[in-house]
Amino acid sequence: MKLLRAVGRTCARVWPPVLLLALLLAGWQLYVQAGNIDPLILPAPLRIITASIASRSTFAAHIGTTLYETLVGLAAALAFGMLTATIIDLSPFLGRAIYPLLVASQAIPIVAIAPLLIFSFGFGLLPKVIVVTLICFFPITVSMADGLRATDPELIKLYRTFGASELVIFWRVRLPHALPSFFSGLRIAATYAVVGAFLGEYVSAIYGLGILFSYEEHSFRTDLAFGDVIITALLSIALFALVSVIERIALPWYYAGRERDWHEAKPSARRRRALHKHSQGADQPVTIPTEPPHELSTPRKETL
Amino acid sequence: MNVSSPPAPVALTVEGVSKAFPQRGKPVLAVLDHISLQVAAGEFVSVVGPSGSGKSTLLSIIAGLDDPTEGSIALEGDPNAPRLGQIGYMPQRDLLLPWRNALDNALAGIQVQGVPRREARQRAHALFEQFGLADFERSYPHELSGGMRQRVAFARTVLAARNLMLLDEPFGALDALTRLAMQRWLLDIWGQLGKAAILVTHDPEEALLLADHVYVFSARPARVVLSLDVALPRPRQTEIVGSPVFARLKGRLLRALLTGQDIPLEALALQEQEASQEVAL
Numbered sequence: 001m002k003l004l005r006a007v008g009r010t011c012a013r014v015w016p017p018v019l020l021l022a023l024l025l026a027g028w029q030l031y032v033q034a035g036n037i038d039p040l041i042l043p044a045p046l047r048i049i050t051a052s053i054a055s056r057s058t059f060a061a062h063i064g065t066t067l068y069e070t071l072v073g074l075a076a077a078l079a080f081g082m083l084t085a086t087i088i089d090l091s092p093f094l095g096r097a098i099y100p101l102l103v104a105s106q107a108i109p110i111v112a113i114a115p116l117l118i119f120s121f122g123f124g125l126l127p128k129v130i131v132v133t134l135i136c137f138f139p140i141t142v143s144m145a146d147g148l149r150a151t152d153p154e155l156i157k158l159y160r161t162f163g164a165s166e167l168v169i170f171w172r173v174r175l176p177h178a179l180p181s182f183f184s185g186l187r188i189a190a191t192y193a194v195v196g197a198f199l200g201e202y203v204s205a206i207y208g209l210g211i212l213f214s215y216e217e218h219s220f221r222t223d224l225a226f227g228d229v230i231i232t233a234l235l236s237i238a239l240f241a242l243v244s245v246i247e248r249i250a251l252p253w254y255y256a257g258r259e260r261d262w263h264e265a266k267p268s269a270r271r272r273r274a275l276h277k278h279s280q281g282a283d284q285p286v287t288i289p290t291e292p293p294h295e296l297s298t299p300r301k302e303t304l
Numbered sequence: 305m306n307v308s309s310p311p312a313p314v315a316l317t318v319e320g321v322s323k324a325f326p327q328r329g330k331p332v333l334a335v336l337d338h339i340s341l342q343v344a345a346g347e348f349v350s351v352v353g354p355s356g357s358g359k360s361t362l363l364s365i366i367a368g369l370d371d372p373t374e375g376s377i378a379l380e381g382d383p384n385a386p387r388l389g390q391i392g393y394m395p396q397r398d399l400l401l402p403w404r405n406a407l408d409n410a411l412a413g414i415q416v417q418g419v420p421r422r423e424a425r426q427r428a429h430a431l432f433e434q435f436g437l438a439d440f441e442r443s444y445p446h447e448l449s450g451g452m453r454q455r456v457a458f459a460r461t462v463l464a465a466r467n468l469m470l471l472d473e474p475f476g477a478l479d480a481l482t483r484l485a486m487q488r489w490l491l492d493i494w495g496q497l498g499k500a501a502i503l504v505t506h507d508p509e510e511a512l513l514l515a516d517h518v519y520v521f522s523a524r525p526a527r528v529v530l531s532l533d534v535a536l537p538r539p540r541q542t543e544i545v546g547s548p549v550f551a552r553l554k555g556r557l558l559r560a561l562l563t564g565q566d567i568p569l570e571a572l573a574l575q576e577q578e579a580s581q582e583v584a585l
Contacts, residue, residue, distance in 0.1 A: 152399065154397065155399050155401075157364075158395060159412075159416065160369055160388060161367045161389075161392075162388075162389060162413040162416040162417060162464055163390075163416060163417055164416045172416075253402045253446070254402070254403075256444065256446060257402055257446035
């Protein structure tokens with residue numbers, strides 16, 4: 001029963017974007033067919049799908065490399081970003097020294113620096129991992145540093161009265177407090193990561209979706225190039241979803257509290273209409289539907 | 305840490321404490337002006353004063369978060385005793401950690417102080433039983449009502465306090481009804497805790513109802529305007545606020561609070577007499 005409801009809820013959330021996407025694709029298909037457009041210029045969605053499925057073994061051979069570079073780069077960005085954020089937070093002096101450099105690192109056009117990295121680090125995995133790390137560490141650093149800084153000063157004061165050291169306060173209070181913000185940054189980083197690996201491969205590589213795209217482009221297989229792009233996008237979405245799931249599991253307290261608040265702040269349209277009718281003083285008694293609260297949130301326990 | 309000594313007769317002595325904050329481009333801001341007060345072991349002391357009169361600053365200094373500009377603070381007679389980690393401090397907001405359940409939140413202080421986990425849990429357990437929170441040990445803060453959250457915060461304070469607790473307007477953020485319930489509750493359990501407390505409030509009734517002794521502060525810079533023994537019997541009921549004794553005490557307290565000086569009732573009667581005589585003449 002519980003599972004059924006969870007599935008129902010997921011479906012309710014998923015169908016609007018799916019419907020919109022289906023409409024857009026149908027329009028595209030119709031446009032290409034009706035306009036009799038050369039598939040070299042713009043292949044129709046159905047053609048992209050069938051062509052991609054036909055050469056699935058090629059894609060399969062390249063996807064692993066891209067995924068590997070993405071994950072290694074993201075892991076490096078995670079380690080580097082968390083470390084930098086901690087340093088910025090613990091030492092205001094170092095923070096002032098590091099911050100402008102961080103911003104400068106993001107001002108560098110990655111497209112320009114990728115070929116230079118190949119010069120310096122060869123054709124292997126390293127330059128791609130560096131590109132991914134370079135793109136991903138920034139949102140992680142900034143979001144985590146912000147989260148650490150946003151800790152309630154009153155809470156820090158309270159822990160000081162317990163006789164807690166800076167380290168204990170950091171570990172017990174500030175780090176957990178920074179996690180929601182940290183995860184927001186990580187989600188952004190996850191979406192950038194695949195694009196970073198793709199870009200690094202596009203410049204020069206042996207395997208990977210990026211270099212595959214380059215081949216397909218140069219051999220005028222626009223349909224396969226589109227397929228390549230779609231697979232890259234799906235990879236990004238999957239990574240984003242994975243991070244979101246990890247976040248849900250890691251921070252149940254954050255979501256439980258927030259969903260209850262949202263539930264109260266934004267009642268559903270059905271409930272809102274009933275409430276409105278009620279406040280207008282309808283002739284007949286109106287029953288205001290009490291929605292079952294979100295599964296994660298239990299109602300407040302009231303005594304006194 | 306576990307050596308249990310008989311409680312010292314004096315829990316806290318504040319001797320001539322002044323505090324001034326330097327301000328950029330302005331004269332220093334004097335907040336406390338030679339405050340002296342004493343808290344006996346197990347005694348409940350209230351501090352009443354206008355808002356912004358430096359009551360919270362005094363608590364910060366007593367807790368060891370800040371140093372006085374002048375004067376000394378002695379914990380159980382020792383002016384050099386470290387105070388951080390010894391005194392329970394309860395801020396106005398409950399400040400519960402949302403990722404910890406109620407019991408673990410109550411353990412926050414005692415855990416930092418290095419009490420073994422098993423012992424800490426046992427003590428928290430007993431306290432939850434006593435506080436009527438036994439069924440909510442595993443509840444998370446967002447599942448609890450304001451009054452219950454405040455009780456968990458109070459449990460945290462009691463556990464973290466060796467002999468003295470500082471309560472900084474602990475009921476200030478609650479609605480009137482819940483506040484009343486909390487006051488009643490605190491009156492009930494106070495006798496069993498055996499710890500001294502300083503309650504800061506701007507509610508004269510709350511101050512008198514809960515305390516054995518009340519200090520009234522003036523507006524900034526705060527001086528002690530009135531030091532008043534509350535000779536009401538214990539155990540007390542909240543209904544005592546309707547008694548004539550309570551009304552008299554409250555009147556004196558309010559006058560001190562409003563005029564910034566202590567006018568005993570006899571003097572007031574005398575003044576009124578003189579005034580009426582003048583009118584008669």
